[in-house]
Amino acid sequence: MFKYFEPNKIFSITSKAPKYVLFLFIIILSIGLTEALILSPEDYKQSHSVRIMYVHVPAAWISLGIFSVITFLSIVGYIFKIRNFFLIAKSLAPSGLVFNIIALVTGSIWGKPTWGTWWAWDARITSMLILALFYIMYLVAWRIFEDNDKAFKVTSIITILGIINVPIIKYSVDWWNTLHQPASINILSKSSIHISMLFPLMTMTAAFALFSLLIFLMKYNTELIKIKNKGLDRL
Amino acid sequence: MYGRKVKLRFFFILLIITTLTLSVFLLVKSLEENVIFFKSPTEIKTLSEIDKKKIRIGGMVKKDSITMISKEIKFIVTDFKNEINVVYSGVVPNLFAEEKGVVAEGYLKDKNFFLATKILAKHDENYMPPEVKAALEEK
Numbered sequence: 331m332f333k334y335f336e337p338n339k340i341f342s343i344t345s346k347a348p349k350y351v352l353f354l355f356i357i358i359l360s361i362g363l364t365e366a367l368i369l370s371p372e373d374y375k376q377s378h379s380v381r382i383m384y385v386h387v388p389a390a391w392i393s394l395g396i397f398s399v400i401t402f403l404s405i406v407g408y409i410f411k412i413r414n415f416f417l418i419a420k421s422l423a424p425s426g427l428v429f430n431i432i433a434l435v436t437g438s439i440w441g442k443p444t445w446g447t448w449w450a451w452d453a454r455i456t457s458m459l460i461l462a463l464f465y466i467m468y469l470v471a472w473r474i475f476e477d478n479d480k481a482f483k484v485t486s487i488i489t490i491l492g493i494i495n496v497p498i499i500k501y502s503v504d505w506w507n508t509l510h511q512p513a514s515i516n517i518l519s520k521s522s523i524h525i526s527m528l529f530p531l532m533t534m535t536a537a538f539a540l541f542s543l544l545i546f547l548m549k550y551n552t553e554l555i556k557i558k559n560k561g562l563d564r565l
Numbered sequence: 566m567y568g569r570k571v572k573l574r575f576f577f578i579l580l581i582i583t584t585l586t587l588s589v590f591l592l593v594k595s596l597e598e599n600v601i602f603f604k605s606p607t608e609i610k611t612l613s614e615i616d617k618k619k620i621r622i623g624g625m626v627k628k629d630s631i632t633m634i635s636k637e638i639k640f641i642v643t644d645f646k647n648e649i650n651v652v653y654s655g656v657v658p659n660l661f662a663e664e665k666g667v668v669a670e671g672y673l674k675d676k677n678f679f680l681a682t683k684i685l686a687k688h689d690e691n692y693m694p695p696e697v698k699a700a701l702e703e704k
Contacts, residue, residue, distance in 0.1 A: 371694030375660060380692060409574045445668075445685045446658030452602045490581055494589045507601045507623060509668055514690040524693035 337554045340414075344554070348547045355540040362537045365530035373527075380527070382440040388535040390433035390458070392542055394496055396426030397461060400468070401489040408486045416482050419489075420472055421549035425542040427465035434458060445509060453502035454510035457495055464492035603668045606647040615673050622649060622679055623668040623687060631663055642667060642679075653681035660686035 366384035373380035400419040407415030437455065438448050449455070468488045475481035503512040514523040521528065593600060603623035622642060630641035637654045640663075651669050661667060666687030672680050693701075 371696070373692055374695040374698035375665075375691075376688065383692070405578055409571055409578060444658070444660055444688050446661075447683075447685055450602065450685070453600050486578075487581075490578070491585060493582075494586055498589075498593070506597070507603050507605065509602050509685060509687060511688050511690045514692055522691045524697055526694060527692050 337557045341551065341554045341558070344547055344551055348544055348551075351540055351544045351547060355537060355544055358533060358540055359537040362530060362533035365533055370530045371524075371526055376444055379440060379443050382436050383527075384530050384534045386433055386436040386440060387531060388538045389429040389436065391535060392538045393426050393430035393433060393461065393465075394499060396422050396429070396542060397465070397489070397492060398496060400426065401493040404482075404486040404489045408482065413478075413482075416478075416485070417553045418546075418550065419485070421546050421553055422542070423465060423469055423472075424549060425545040427462065427469065428545075429538065429542070430458070430462045430465055434462065450509045452509040453506050454499065454508050457499045457502055460495050461492065461499060464488065464495065468492070605644040606642055606649040607644055609649060609673065610647050610676055612676070615675060617672070619670060619672060619682070621668055621670045622651075622673075623666065624649075626661070626663050626665055626667050628663050640667075642669065648677075649679050650677055651679045651681050653684055655684070657684050658686040660688060662686075665689075 362384070366381055370381070370384075372378050400422055403415040403419040403422075406412065407419070434455075437458075441450070442448050468485055471484045471488055472481055475484055502508060503510055515521045515528070523531070603621035605624055606622065609622060624642040624644040627641040627643045627648065630639075632639045637652060638657065639650065639652050642649050642651055651671075653669065653671075661684060666689060668685040668687050669679060669681040670683040670685070672682070674680055
């Protein structure tokens with residue numbers, strides 16, 4: 331029922347890619363960390379704890395981005411019955427979950443000295459926790475359903491349920507009174523973050539994106555090898 | 566161009582998304598009271614009756630309003646329309662300061678007086694080095 335694709339052709343490219351991505355990741359991460367931890371200035375109000383932001387914000391962005399991509403792939407994959415999209419989505423999910431947890435943990439570490447509490451049931455924080463639960467649900471569903479066709483359907487539904495939460499996360503700080511501060515970076519208006527802090531933030535985002543790509547390629551290659559081992563040269 | 570099945574699946578997904586979005590919207594809308602982390606002094610003023618339950622209020626700490634008598638801290642929370650007096654005894658977070666955001670958790674005694682059991686500092690979205698802040702203030 332699902333369209334066929336040739337894993338061998340893809341594998342010949344994706345099996346070579348990780349080492350280049352790793353190389354690039356190490357370079358960008360070193361630049362990012364040097365910028366974030368040493369070169370960037372301290373904040374006028376929170377002094378050095380601003381440096382937590384350079385991990386927290388990119389991690390949150392990446393986890394939201396990956397969930398959106400997974401949902402898109404699942405929906406398109408379901409409508410047009412493209413098997414490969416599901417494998418890509420499945421391989422993307424683990425790094426999304428990891429960055430989601432990193433965002434929650436670093437937020438908590440930042441919250442203690444700044445707000446005076448580790449955790450608050452605030453709209454932004456709670457909706458981010460819900461996203462983590464959706465990631466876990468998604469990954470568990472892949473393990474529960476051995477039958478691929480069934481897993482494709484169930485995981486698509488989970489992503490559709492979860493995607494409704496994504497705009498809620500984004501706009502929670504604007505719609506309601508929250509403890510979490512509103513976004514500092516706006517596409518349409520001037521950013522309320524100084525340029526000297528914006529640069530390390532963007533570099534760290536690039537580094538995390540590369541890390542996600544690296545983990546994705548490794549996971550995806552495993553999936554392709556699994557197909558090969560089953561003795562199928564096409565799926 | 567596309568088969569009938571593809572179109573059907575497309576409408577199926579579209580229906581699911583629309584239905585779920587509307588349901589979640591209604592759900593969140595009806596629970597708005599609980600989603601809001603804190604109430605502003607203006608919202609407190611418009612309350613019809615004073616709740617005995619623990620609530621949170623938030624706003625800016627008014628300029629020159631903090632007074633400390635031994636361990637007790639008194640200050641005024643304002644949203645630039647209405648104000649509320651807050652009393653608290655305990656440790657305040659580092660970022661607690663005048664003209665900065667604050668969230669106080671505790672009990673409302675009357676519409677002008679709030680007894681806090683916990684103080685949280687609210688951080689705003691501005692990030693800049695101290696030199697830039699100093700330059701901005703000079704202007």
